[in-house]
Amino acid sequence: MINVHIDGQRCKGCYLCIAVCPRKSLGVAAVLNKKGVKPVEFKKGAECIGCRFCATMCPDCCIEIEKE
Amino acid sequence: MEKIYAHPQSLYNVSSHYCAGCGHGIAHRLVAEAVDELGIREKVIAIAPVGCAVLAYDYWNFDCTEAAHGRALAVATAIKRVRPDNVVFTYQGDGDLAAIGTNETIHTANRGENLTVIFINNAVYGMTGGQMAPTSLIGQKTATTLKGRDPALQGYPLKISELLAQLPGVKYVERVALISPAEINKARQAVLLALRNQIEGVGFSLVEMLSPCPTYWGMSAQAAMGWIKETMIKEFPLGRIK
Ligand SMILES: Cc1ncc(C[n+]2csc(CCOP(=O)(O)OP(=O)(O)O)c2C)c(N)n1
Numbered sequence: 001m002i003n004v005h006i007d008g009q010r011c012k013g014c015y016l017c018i019a020v021c022p023r024k025s026l027g028v029a030a031v032l033n034k035k036g037v038k039p040v041e042f043k044k045g046a047e048c049i050g051c052r053f054c055a056t057m058c059p060d061c062c063i064e065i066e067k068e
Numbered sequence: 069m070e071k072i073y074a075h076p077q078s079l080y081n082v083s084s085h086y087c088a089g090c091g092h093g094i095a096h097r098l099v100a101e102a103v104d105e106l107g108i109r110e111k112v113i114a115i116a117p118v119g120c121a122v123l124a125y126d127y128w129n130f131d132c133t134e135a136a137h138g139r140a141l142a143v144a145t146a147i148k149r150v151r152p153d154n155v156v157f158t159y160q161g162d163g164d165l166a167a168i169g170t171n172e173t174i175h176t177a178n179r180g181e182n183l184t185v186i187f188i189n190n191a192v193y194g195m196t197g198g199q200m201a202p203t204s205l206i207g208q209k210t211a212t213t214l215k216g217r218d219p220a221l222q223g224y225p226l227k228i229s230e231l232l233a234q235l236p237g238v239k240y241v242e243r244v245a246l247i248s249p250a251e252i253n254k255a256r257q258a259v260l261l262a263l264r265n266q267i268e269g270v271g272f273s274l275v276e277m278l279s280p281c282p283t284y285w286g287m288s289a290q291a292a293m294g295w296i297k298e299t300m301i302k303e304f305p306l307g308r309i310k
Contacts, residue, residue: 002072014089014282014289020249037088053249055073059093060084065072 002048006040007062013037017054017063023047026054076100078109078129085123089289091246091279092121095188098252099159100128102259106267112155113147115140119161120194138169141176144183155266157184162203163193166228173228177272180237184262185274187229190281191300198284202226205303210284225303229276233310240265240273241309245301246280247293278304 008029017040018026025046033039040062042048048065055063075081078100086092103112109130116124118137125132135143140158148156158165165173165187176183192210193199200210200217203225207216217225233241240262244255255277262273278300280292287295 010083012088016089016289016293019290035083050072051249052073056249056252057094059086059088059090059097061075061079061093061097064074067070067072 001068002050003066003068004042004048004054005064005066006042008039008041009033009035010060010062011035011037011039012060013039014059015040016057016059020053020057022051022053023049076104078103080127080129082127084127086120087281087283089280089282089292090120090194091190091277091281092188094246094252095159095186095255095277095279096121096124096127098256098259099157099186101256102263103130105260106155106263108155108263108267111153112157113151115144115147115156115158117158117160117164118195119164119188121159121161121188122195124159138164138167139172140164140169141181141183141185142172145176145179145181148181148183152182155184155263157186157263157266159186160188161194162187162189162191162201162228163196166202166226170228174232174235177232177238177274178235180235180239180271182266182269182271183273184266185272186259186262187274187276188279189276189304190279191225192281192284194281194284198281202228203304205300209286227304229274229309232274237272238274238310239271241276242274243276243278243304243306243309245278245296245306247278247296251306276304278306 029041282292
């Protein structure tokens with residue numbers, strides 16, 4: 001099982017990670033963060049293959065990925 | 069728990085002042101990852117520019133200093149000569165490196181100083197409000213070229229990396245683009261090589277990164293990546309120049 005941790009408070013909403021995810025597992029949260037943007041979230045029940053594309057694109061280093 | 073991607077030790081876990089989708093954040097991370105991989109966090113000394121990256125020292129968890137606009141390579145020369153065992157690099161924008169600092173850039177390269185340069189080409193002056201940079205493209209609309217850059221008035225995009233590659237003191241020059249996971253991984257390899265060159269005493273090494281500025285290009289982050297791919301790379305081709 002691979003877990004994607006997204007720091008939703010630091011996310012600025014550029015959404016570059018969403019565009020590169022090969023499994024379309026990232027989406028936009030419904031609620032604003034403290035910066036006033038809707039941060040990226042890992043979709044419920046979605047799958048992660050651990051490719052790191054999202055973390056490689058993220059200009060704000062908001063994403064960490066772990067394998068259980 | 070095995071980390072597949074972990075926050076680099078050389079990057080503080082803080083929010084940066086950069087705009088959403090700004091390439092500086094990607095470039096900062098790549099440098100931090102390279103410093104971690106080479107195990108030189110205690111040896112590295114960075115010189116931040118004047119420009120959007122002026123506060124880089126708030127983000128990198130290693131020794132940093134700051135130079136007057138364009139003078140980063142003059143300061144780097146002094147630090148490296150006094151402390152030759154340290155790994156010294158500058159991180160400079162196109163306005164800093166290729167406009168106000170052209171003199172320092174060319175002469176430091178021509179002296180063949182054993183330094184590493186990370187050169188961020190975003191085709192505008194970001195910090196001051198999106199004015200034309202020497203690297204702005206022909207026809208590019210900026211705060212000071214409202215109808216687009218006109219070569220008859222403002223000259224041509226300056227390919228400073230190609231110019232520097234002519235100098236015998238320059239050992240390694242590569243242009244990369246921060247536009248996709250594959251290209252960003254190539255950029256990481258280029259940063260590693262440019263730092264390794266210094267450690268091995270090879271000499272002056274420069275990595276130019278085509279980097280998005282969605283704010284002053286007036287585009288979404290995604291569109292800015294597309295503009296680099298479709299338009300900017302035509303003027304600034306990727307790959308190893310020297
Ligand atoms: C001696 C001097 N002249 C002018 C300025 C104003 N100034 C600050 S940043 C900058 C340009 C920065 O552009 P660039 O190097 O491309 O970096 P970016 O902000 O795009 O990352 C200028 C002209 C200054 N700070 N000092």
